[in-house]
Each structure stands twice: as structure tokens, then as C-alpha cells.
Amino acid sequence: MIVVMKPSASEEDLQRVLERVDVLGLEAHLSPGESHTIIGLVGETARISLNAFEVMPGVERVVRVAEPFKLANREFHPQDTIIQVGNVSIGEKKLVIMAGPCSVESRSQLLETAHAVKEAGAHILRGGAFKPRSSPYSFQGLGEEGLKYLAEAREIYDMPIITEVMAPEEVALVASYADILQIGARNMQNYRLLQAVGKVDKPVFLKRGLSGAIQELLMSAEYVMANGNPNVMLVERGIRTYETYTRNTFDINAIPALKQLSHLPVIGDPSHGTGKWRLVTPIAKAAIAAGADGLMIEVHPRPSEAFSDGAQSLKPKRFQTLMAELRVLAEALGRAL
Amino acid sequence: MIIVMKADSTAAEIGAVIARVQKAGASPHPIYGEERTVVAVVGETRRISPEAFRKMPGVERLTTISAPFKLASRESHADDTTFRVGGYRIGGPEIVIMAGPCSVESRSQLLETAHAVKEAGAHILRGGAFKPRSSPYSFQGLGLKGLEILAEAREIYNMPIITEVMTPDAVAMIAEYADILQIGARNMQNFGLLHAVGRIQRPVLLKRGMMNSMEELLMSAEYILSGGNYQVMLCERGIRTFEKYTRNTFDLNAVPILKQLSHLPVIADPSHATGRWDAVTPMARAAIAAGADGIIVEVHPHPEEALSDGPQSLKPERFADLVRQVKRIAAAMDRTVPDPEPAPTPVLDY
Numbered sequence: 001m002i003v004v005m006k007p008s009a010s011e012e013d014l015q016r017v018l019e020r021v022d023v024l025g026l027e028a029h030l031s032p033g034e035s036h037t038i039i040g041l042v043g044e045t046a047r048i049s050l051n052a053f054e055v056m057p058g059v060e061r062v063v064r065v066a067e068p069f070k071l072a073n074r075e076f077h078p079q080d081t082i083i084q085v086g087n088v089s090i091g092e093k094k095l096v097i098m099a100g101p102c103s104v105e106s107r108s109q110l111l112e113t114a115h116a117v118k119e120a121g122a123h124i125l126r127g128g129a130f131k132p133r134s135s136p137y138s139f140q141g142l143g144e145e146g147l148k149y150l151a152e153a154r155e156i157y158d159m160p161i162i163t164e165v166m167a168p169e170e171v172a173l174v175a176s177y178a179d180i181l182q183i184g185a186r187n188m189q190n191y192r193l194l195q196a197v198g199k200v201d202k203p204v205f206l207k208r209g210l211s212g213a214i215q216e217l218l219m220s221a222e223y224v225m226a227n228g229n230p231n232v233m234l235v236e237r238g239i240r241t242y243e244t245y246t247r248n249t250f251d252i253n254a255i256p257a258l259k260q261l262s263h264l265p266v267i268g269d270p271s272h273g274t275g276k277w278r279l280v281t282p283i284a285k286a287a288i289a290a291g292a293d294g295l296m297i298e299v300h301p302r303p304s305e306a307f308s309d310g311a312q313s314l315k316p317k318r319f320q321t322l323m324a325e326l327r328v329l330a331e332a333l334g335r336a337l
Numbered sequence: 338m339i340i341v342m343k344a345d346s347t348a349a350e351i352g353a354v355i356a357r358v359q360k361a362g363a364s365p366h367p368i369y370g371e372e373r374t375v376v377a378v379v380g381e382t383r384r385i386s387p388e389a390f391r392k393m394p395g396v397e398r399l400t401t402i403s404a405p406f407k408l409a410s411r412e413s414h415a416d417d418t419t420f421r422v423g424g425y426r427i428g429g430p431e432i433v434i435m436a437g438p439c440s441v442e443s444r445s446q447l448l449e450t451a452h453a454v455k456e457a458g459a460h461i462l463r464g465g466a467f468k469p470r471s472s473p474y475s476f477q478g479l480g481l482k483g484l485e486i487l488a489e490a491r492e493i494y495n496m497p498i499i500t501e502v503m504t505p506d507a508v509a510m511i512a513e514y515a516d517i518l519q520i521g522a523r524n525m526q527n528f529g530l531l532h533a534v535g536r537i538q539r540p541v542l543l544k545r546g547m548m549n550s551m552e553e554l555l556m557s558a559e560y561i562l563s564g565g566n567y568q569v570m571l572c573e574r575g576i577r578t579f580e581k582y583t584r585n586t587f588d589l590n591a592v593p594i595l596k597q598l599s600h601l602p603v604i605a606d607p608s609h610a611t612g613r614w615d616a617v618t619p620m621a622r623a624a625i626a627a628g629a630d631g632i633i634v635e636v637h638p639h640p641e642e643a644l645s646d647g648p649q650s651l652k653p654e655r656f657a658d659l660v661r662q663v664k665r666i667a668a669a670m671d672r673t674v675p676d677p678e679p680a681p682t683p684v685l686d687y
Contacts, residue, residue, distance in 0.1 A: 214582045241578045243588060245551050249578065252589040253611050256619040257582055274590050282593040282627040289626035289666055290619045329626060332669035 001026075001045040002075055003053045005037040006060040013058025014039075020056070024048055031077045036060065040076035042226070067261070069218040071225040072232070077263040083203045083231045085179050086160040088123045090203075090233060091265035094336045095326070096294035098162055098267075099319060100126035102309035103139060104146035112301050114153040116316035121323045121337065124180070125150070125159040126296060130166045131308065132186050139307040147177040154179070162205055162296075168196035175200045185237055185272070188212050188220050198227020205267070205296075207235040210248070214257050221264060233265045234258050235296065236287075238273035247275020247312065250283055255290040266291070271298040271312045280314055281322045285329055297322070339413050340376040340390055343397045350395025351376070357393070361385050364563065368414050373397075377413040379563055404598065406555040408562035409569075414600040420568045422516050422540055423497035424678045425460050427570065428602035432667045432674045433631035435499055435604070436656060437463035439646035440476060441483035449638050451490040453653035458660040460677055461517065462487070462496040463633055467503045468645060469523050476644040484514040491516075495680045499542060499633075505533035512539045522546050522574055522609070525557050535564020542604060542633070544572040551591050555599055570602045571595050572633065573624075575610035584612020584649065587620055592627040603628070608635040608649045617651055618659045625666045634659065 003017055017039060021028040026043035050062040065075050082091040090096045099122040104110045114125050129146025131139065142149070150161045160179035165171050166187065174181060180203045187193050188209035197204045204224050208217045221232045236255055238248025250273030258266045268287030270280045284295050300306045300313035314322065323337070330337045340354055351367060354376050358365035364380040378385065387399050402412045419428035427433050436459035441447045451462050466483025468476065479486070487498045497516035502508050503524060511518060517540045524530050525546035534541050541561055545554045558569045573592055575585025587610030595603045605624030607617045621632050637643045637650035651659065664674045 211579060213580055239578060239580065239586070241576060241586065241588070242548065243550050243576065243590075245594060246590045249576070249586060249588050250590050251578070251580060251586050252620065252623050253580075253583045253587050253616055255623075256616045260615065278597065279590055279593050283590060285670075286589050286592075286623035286627035290623035328669045329666070332665040333622075 001041040001048065001050075002063050002065060003039040003041065004060045004063070005039070005058055007035045009037065009058030013056070017053060017056055017059065020053065024052065029071060029076060031079070033078060038076065038078065040070060040073075042070050067215070067218075069215070069222040069262075071230070072218045072221040072262045072264060074261060074263045079263060081230065081263045081265060083233065083265060085124065085203055088160060091293050093334075095288060095330055096124065096267075097122045097323065097326070097337070098124040098126050098294065098296040099299045101300045101306065102298050102313065103128045103131055103307050104142050104149050105307050107149045107152070109301065110149045110153055111156065113299055113316070114157045114159065116301065117299050117319060118157045118159055120316065120320040123159065125153055125157065125161045126163070126298075127153075127161070128164050128308075130164055130170065130174070132164070132166055132184050133308065144173065147174065151177050165193070165197065168192045171196040171200060175202045178202065180205050183207060185209050185212075188217065191223055194220055194223035195227050198224040198229045200229065203231035203233065204229060205233045205235060207237050207269070208239070208254065210240045212239075214254055214261070218258070218262060221262070233267050234262065235267045235269055236273065236292075237269035238275075246279065248273055250274060252286060252290050255287060255292050259291050265293040267294045267296055268292040269296045271296070271309065275312050277303065277312055277314055277318070280312065281318070281325065284322055285325060288326060288329055288335075289333065338378045338382055338385065338387070339400045339402060340378065341397045341400065342374045342376065342395050344373045346374065346395030350393070354390065354393055354396065357390065358385070366408055366562075370414075370416055375413065377402075377408055379407045404555075405552070406559040406599075408567075409555045409558040409599050409601060411598060411600050416600060418567065418600045418602065420540060422461065423495075425497070425675065427540070428630055430672050432625060432663065432672055433461065433604070434459045434660060434663070434674065435461040435463050435631065435633040436636045438465075438637050438643070439635050439650065440465045440468055440644050441479050441486050442644050444486045444489070446638065447486050447490055448493065450636055450653070451494045451496065453638065454636050454656060455494045455496060455677055455680065457653065457657035458664075458674065458677055459656075460496065460675065462490055462494065462498045463500070463635075464490075464498070465501050465645075467501055467507065467511075469501070469503055469521050470645065481510070484511065488514050493680065495678050502530070502534065505529045508533040508537060512537050516540070517542055517570075520544060525549055525554065528560060531557055531560035532564055535561040535566045538566060538568070540568035540570065541566065542570045542572050544574050544606070545576070545591070547575070547577045547585060549576075551594055551598070555595070558599070558601060570604050570630075571599065572604045572606055573610070573629075574606035583616065585610055587611060589623060589627050592624060592629050596628050602630040604631045604633055605629040606633045608633070608646065612649045614640065614649055614651055614655070617649065618655070618662060621659055622662055622666050625663055625670065625672075628670075632663070
């Protein structure tokens with residue numbers, strides 16, 4: 001349920017509404033807008049009549065939100081959410097590019113890649129230390145050692161870092177190093193994990209599950225937000241379909257759909273969305289043209305030697321070319337890089 | 338198999354190679370490139386002895402095509418295929434925009450839409466006269482009358498027209514009216530129909546089936562090419578997945594892949610790929626950014642009254658905005674959207 005206040009509503013009117021929200025046992029989420037203040041109500045709203053608020057002074061209208069996601073809903077929060085990470089703002093006119101290797105393999109590999117992506121103009125460094133691999137025999141990541149290398153790279157290159165957290169009990173550890181916590185596609189519906197990252201004050205990068213519907217992704221964002229963390233990014237990274245020529249089918253429709261349904265920043269991951277480095281550049285451009293707020297791209301100095309995702313990793317030089325092409329495209333869209 | 342001729346081979350030498358392929362019971366498809374000619378050999382190739390061809394005058398080398406699609410493969414035809422429809426080149430650096438209603442509903446509806454899309458900058462007019470509807474009780478199209486209305490709109494607005502053909506026996510009749518024949522998604526593997534459009538010399542827009550892989554799409558193109566019609570456009574229009582928020586899932590990965598695997602022009606259909614008018618413009622931009630050679634967009638002056646596909650049809654003013662946005666993306670991609678050819682006389686008395 002949403003209470004929309006009149007532009008002329010006074011502070012007193014607002015307080016009275018908030019008091020009634022409290023009396024009714026609901027939770028209020030305030031979203032002050034340029035003309036209207038919007039109060040999103042979460043809780044057992046089905047039993048409450050619209051009338052309970054409609055008659056109050058300063059209230060313009062009361063509407064029920066049909067979708068099951070509330071805090072993630074654009075109706076609750078009409079303005080785009082902007083997430084601040086260091087001196088990078090995510091969700092603004094300026095696009096945000098996160099790049100780096102799939103896995104942190106060694107100190108030198110990470111620093112070499114960080115150097116290259118920083119030079120090319122990337123804003124945030126990615127790298128996996130805890131890796132959810134399909135096979136238990138595959139490289140599982142360097143663990144905390146990887147986190148230390150990431151933290152070192154952050155100091156050297158002055159880039160915020162993003163890395164995946166796989167288990168609720170590891171959230172505190174990963175959060176002590178990372179600037180952004182990534183929830184991987186396989187964990188999109190790991191609800192304990194979502195609750196755990198909802199309780200820390202680090203932004204969350206929530207990847208869509210391989211078979212997660214758009215609404216399910218938004219419900220997972222709702223889990224994080226309902227636990228107190230409003231800073232969630234939604235990530236389209238390809239879904240599973242019958243087409244197996246590509247690793248996944250990049251569901252580009254999800255980008256405008258998520259931007260319409262939600263106020264959260266939307267990021268495209270063309271590396272996983274295609275699984276083939278040759279397709280990363282055109283799909284990266286398409287994601288930006290579709291309205292994504294940023295990209296996450298896998299870059300490796302020697303993809304043929306990568307421990308994971310070599311086939312979809314760009315060499316630094318190609319990444320540099322992509323950045324130059326994105327700059328031109330961003331301008332054509334009235335955005336910037 | 339591909340027989341690559343020397344750069345200085347003569348017409349007689351090429352002719353001799355072609356004749357020998359025919360004699361061996363296979364089908365020769367000469368491809369006259371800018372630098373050299375290659376003869377693609379398809380069909381029954383088991384009786385072909387590579388040695389015999391290697392020794393022939395003018396032959397440089399023989400190669401095999403690993404993909405099951407041969408004539409559609411970029412291996413057989415390294416340059417992009419381009420062809421002209423009316424005054425427009427398709428498959429070159431220019432972006433082609435096809436637009437119009439899903440169905441031709443009446444003369445006034447079609448002319449009103451044609452006028453609007455032409456003004457907005459569309460090059461080719463679309464409109465369905467024979468409609469493959471999921472329900473037998475839904476509007477099935479105006480049939481021949483619809484074709485006549487389309488032909489009238491072509492004259493008035495100087496726009497080539499594209500319309501769907503559903504059965505092999507209707508191909509000749511529709512080809513009399515249409516500049517481009519559309520094979521709909523549900524007919525992508527209607528092999529009799531593919532054979533039929535392969536036998537005529539008219540460009541074909543081949544839509545990907547909603548449950549078909551890219552390789553199957555290219556194999557269907559191969560059916561048309563092997564019949565002798567080389568003017569085929571591949572069209573990505575969304576596939577079926579578990580995601581129900583949109584009518585289909587726009588498989589945009591297909592655009593760069595088809596461009597890599599094939600030399601044929603690739604057209605995107607953001608209307609069917611999304612099923613929602615509010616997603617059509619961003620998806621049109623994305624398709625061009627991914628490298629598509631053109632788009633086909635449904636436009637209706639009154640979508641709420643449309644007899645089909647209303648929810649995914651753009652109003653004319655929104656379509657005009659789409660064209661403006663596509664032009665900006667095209668420029669950023671070093672491509673152009675040509676200005677439409679002028680209509681002979683501005684007729685507005687519908």
C-alpha cells in the first residue's frame with residue numbers, strides 16, 4: 001500500500017500519517033519526492049481499508065501495490081536509487097563499468113588485470129575469491145587469500161572491489177574486505193544468504209538465477225531490502241533456454257522491464273550472458289542501448305590460461321576497445337562513461 | 338565443398354567447373370565475389386572426386402564447409418550479402434526500418450498508418466493480409482483484399498511492401514503484390530513453403546521459430562538458398578522460455594552470432610520479441626547496438642482498437658521517437674539510416 005501526500009501537506013500531516021501507520025502495526029518507508037512525499041507501507045496491509053488514510057489531512061491518494069515486491073517497487077520509490085561506493089555512484093547518468101578476472105588466481109594475475117582495466121577506464125574491480133563451481137573438482141577459489149589480494153589491488157589502483165559471498169557465515173568476513181557483495185546466480189534464492197547480506201551495510205550485487213523469473217529476482221531483492229539493506233543492484237546475466245549455442249540466453253528484455261518495475265540500478269553481465277568472448281562487445285553495447293546503468297565484464301590477461309571462464313574473458317586490449325566504443329554509444333544515449 | 342577459383346580465372350573455366358559439378362549429380366552455386374569467384378557445391382557430393390577438380394584450369398583450391406548449412410555460411414561467402422528492395426540496400430552499412438500494422442484491417446487504417454510511418458522515416462511498409470493466428474476464431478486477415486490495399490499504399494507512398502505468405506500455393510499470388518515475402522515464425526520449418534519461396538526471385542524475411550535454435554534457422558535459410566533464391570534476411574523475433582513477463586524472450590545473442598556464422602542480413606523484431614509496446618524502443622536501440630541490419634516494428638494509429646497485436650504496437654508519435662533514437666545509435670555505430678525516398682504526390686484523401 002502506498003500513501004501519496006499532497007504537495008501542500010505539512011510536516012504535521014505527515015507525522016499524523018506515520019503515527020497511524022504505527023498504530024496499525026505497519027512499517028513505513030518514506031520517499032520524499034520533488035513535489036509529493038510517498039509513504040510505502042509494508043506489513044499486513046490487506047486487512048486495512050484505503051479509507052484509513054484517504055480521509056487524513058494532507059493525503060492525496062492511497063493505492064494498493066499489486067506486485068508482491070514492495071520496497072523494490074518503483075511505485076514505492078519513484079526516483080532511481082543511487083548507490084554510492086567510494087567515489088563511484090551507481091544508478092546515475094554516468095555508467096559504471098566493473099571489470100576484472102572471473103577468479104583471483106594469484107597476486108600477480110590480479111594486479112596485472114587491475115592495472116589493465118583501470119587504464120582502460122573501469123571504475124570497479126571484480127574478482128572471485130570464493131567460487132561456486134559446477135564441479136567439486138574445479139578450482140574453488142583462493143578464499144581469504146584472494147580477498148587480501150583484492151584489498152591490496154584496491155589500495156594500489158584506488159578502485160572499489162566487488163567479490164562474491166557464498167554462505168551466510170562468510171558474510172562478515174567478505175564484507176570486511178569487499179566494497180560490494182555479489183550474490184551469484186546460483187544463490188539468488190538462497191534466502192538465508194539474502195537475509196544475511198540484508199543485515200550488513202555494504203551494497204549488494206544480486207545476479208538473476210539461471211531459471212529465475214524477473215519477478216523472482218525482484219522478490220529476492222525484496223528479501224535483502226526487507227532486512228534493512230536498501231542498496232541492491234539487479235543483474236541480468238542470461239537465463240537457461242533450449243538454445244545451447246551460447247552458454248546462456250541474455251534476456252535483454254529484462255533490462256527495460258526491471259527499470260520500469262523497480263527503482264534499483266540494473267547492471268548487464270554480457271560475459272555470462274553469452275559465454276563467448278566474441279559476443280561480449282556487441283551484447284555489452286546492446287545492454288547499454290537498452291538502458292542498463294552499468295556492466296560487469298570479465299577480463300583476463302591470458303584467457304587461454306584462466307582457471308575459470310577463459311572462453312568468455314576479454315583480453316585487456318579488447319576491453320580497451322570496448323570502452324572506447326561504449327563512450328561513443330553512451331553519448332548517443334545522453335549518458336556518460 | 339567449396340571450389341575456390343583463381344583471381345584471374347576466366348568465365349569459361351568457371352563454366353567448365355559448374356558443368357562438371359552438374360555432371361557429377363551435385364548442385365553448383367557460383368558466388369561471384371569482388372576478388373574471386375567460388376563455386377559452392379551442395380547436394381549429393383559423395384560422387385565428387387576432389388582430385389579431378391583440383392586439376393582443372395582456373396581452380397585454386399578446394400575447401401570443405403564444416404557447418405551443416407553451406408550456402409548460408411560465411412565460410413562459403415565471406416562478404417556480407419546485400420540486395421536492393423525498391424530504392425534501399427539491405428545488408429550494407431545502412432539500417433533499414435520496416436514498419437506498419439500487424440494486420441491490414443481496412444483501407445483507411447492501412448493508409449493512415451503508411452502515411453504516419455513514412456513521415457516518421459520508415460522505408461518499407463509491413464502489413465499482414467494472411468494471418469497465422471493461434472485461435473481459429475480470431476481475425477484471419479483480409480486475404481487478397483488486404484494485398485490490394487497494400488499495393489495501393491505502395492503506389493501512394495512509394496514504399497516497398499512486406500507481407501506474410503502462409504502456404505506454398507499462395508506464393509505466386511503474394512509475390513505478384515509483395516516486394517518482400519515474410520515467412521512467419523510458425524512456418525520456419527514448413528519445408529514445402531521454404532522450397533516454394535526458394536524457387537522465386539523475391540527477397541524473403543525468414544523469422545526464427547519460437548522454439549528453434551539458431552542452427553535450425555540457418556538450415557531453413559539453406560532450404561531457400563539451395564532453391565536458387567539468395568535474397569534471404571534472417572529475423573530474430575524472440576523465443577519461448579520460462580519467463581512470462583514478456584511475450585517472448587528476445588534472444589539478442591542471436592544477432593552477433595548470425596552475423597558471424599552467416600553473410601545474410603539480420604533483422605530484429607522488437608515488437609514480437611517483447612510483446613509490450615513500452616519495451617519496443619529500448620529493444621530496437623539494443624538490436625542496432627548489437628549489430629542488426631534493420632528492424633521490423635508494429636505500428637497502429639489506435640492500438641487499443643487493433644484486431645491483432647495491439648499491446649505491442651506503437652502509436653505513430655512513439656514510433657517517430659523510436660526512429661530518432663535509432664538514428665542516434667546508428668551514428669554511434671558508424672552506420673546510417675537513409676532518408677526515405679520521396680512519395681510521388683502527397684495524397685491524404687483517405
